[in-house]
Amino acid sequence: MSRACRYDPDLNPTYQEMAMHYGVGVVPARPYRPRDKAKAESGVLVAERWIIAALRHRTFFRLEDLNQAIRELLEKLNHRRFKKRDGSRASVFENVERAAMLPLPAEPFDMSQWSHARVNIDYHIAFDHNFYSVPYRLANEPVEVRATPTTVxxxxxxxxxxxxxxGRGKDQAITQNEHRPKSHQAHLEWTPARMVRWAGQIGPNTARLVERILSEKPHPEMGYRSCLGIIRLAERYSATRMEAAAQRALETNAxxxxxxxxILKNSxxxxxxxxxxxxxxxxxHNNIRGGEYFE
Known part of the structure; x- marks a missing residue:
């Protein structure tokens, strides 16, 4: 559960999706109340007593051998007669449970991961070291992210x-064109020119650095996050040091x-x-052919 509550608990979203996929209902037990799920607790005890304990002195060198031994003991356990009622676990399954079973879904369950994020001013959210776009109108809005091995x-x-x-890489920006604003003014007045002017208040080197970062991006908005961070560094270290750091970054191509x-942290x-x-x-030297050889 995501949040325990006696009357209205919140299910884990991934677990709830799995239950919906297989068509089963989830009724959470109360916290710290093992008697609410006595059947499950009893099943654990029986498996520990008749399978795990029976194998505790045996050594296996292959997973296949261990699975085979567990399978044999499980079959023996399922056909073991009940003490206080007729039949066995195997007979109850054949007479009662098998007829109620439903076929498996046509497609296997796709495990998902849920998380929360906030849309940045560049209308992208950060997830798993990459950036994904949303409609620009949702800038600064909280959102939920559902990630599977193939989609976000x-x-x-x-x-x-x-x-x-x-995305399988790192620091990639995955952007859909329809998420971009039709004009820079529509994007809360965050334009590349405004970003450069803001950096110019610190100094010309910072303005050149911001301009270069924006020019190297496929879409200027993808550089807004880095530029804002650089501008805020000036508030922390002073405009003079920021100017010197920007000059050094430009000259070293960093x-x-x-x-x-x-650069600022290490002075x-x-x-x-x-x-x-x-x-x-x-x-x-005879072995050095020179550039003329490849012309």
Whole structure:
């Protein structure tokens, strides 16, 4: 359960989906009340006593051998006669339970993972080291994320608003064109020009850094998150240090938020940038063919 309650417990969403897939109902027991599920507790005791205890002194070197031994003891247990009633577990299954069984669904259950997220101003949510788009009108709104091994679905107030194939890389932005605003003004006035002007209040190097980050993205909005982080670093470390760090990031081609943060954290902005001397050309040799060979 997601939240225990005597009268109205919240089921785990993944467990509830599995129950719906197989057409079964879930009636949670009260917390710390094992007698509410006496049949299940008794079944655990019987399995421990007649299967696990019977195998406790045996050693297995293959999983197939262990499964075969468990299967033999389970068959023996199921045909063991009841002490206080007629029949056995096997006979009850054949006479009562088998007729009530339903066929399995045509498709296997697809295990899902549920989580919560908040839409960033770039109308993407962060999940599993990647970014997935939603309609831009949901910027700053809380959403629910349902992820399977192949897809990522995003829900807002119980309604699905986006579905994406699940990214297998890291720091990938999976964006659908229909989620983008028709104009930058429609996107809460967060435009690339405004972001550059905001960075320009810190200094020209920071503005150049932000402009470069936005230009390297397939869609400028994908760089908003990094640019906001860089601008906020100036509030923490001062505009002077931010300018020096931005200059160092531009000269070393380290134009990422993590790189700029590392420069400031390690005080590299206060150290002179040493330029490595250019390497001399290799000495002439018969095994070195040179660039003319490939022309």
């Amino acid at each position: 679905e995003i829900f807002h107030k119980g309604k699905r608003v986006a579905s994406h194939p699940r 134009c990422r938020y993590k790189s700029v943060k590392s 590299l902005d206060q150290q002179p940038l040493t330029h490595l001397p250019s390497l001399p050309p290799p000495p002439p």
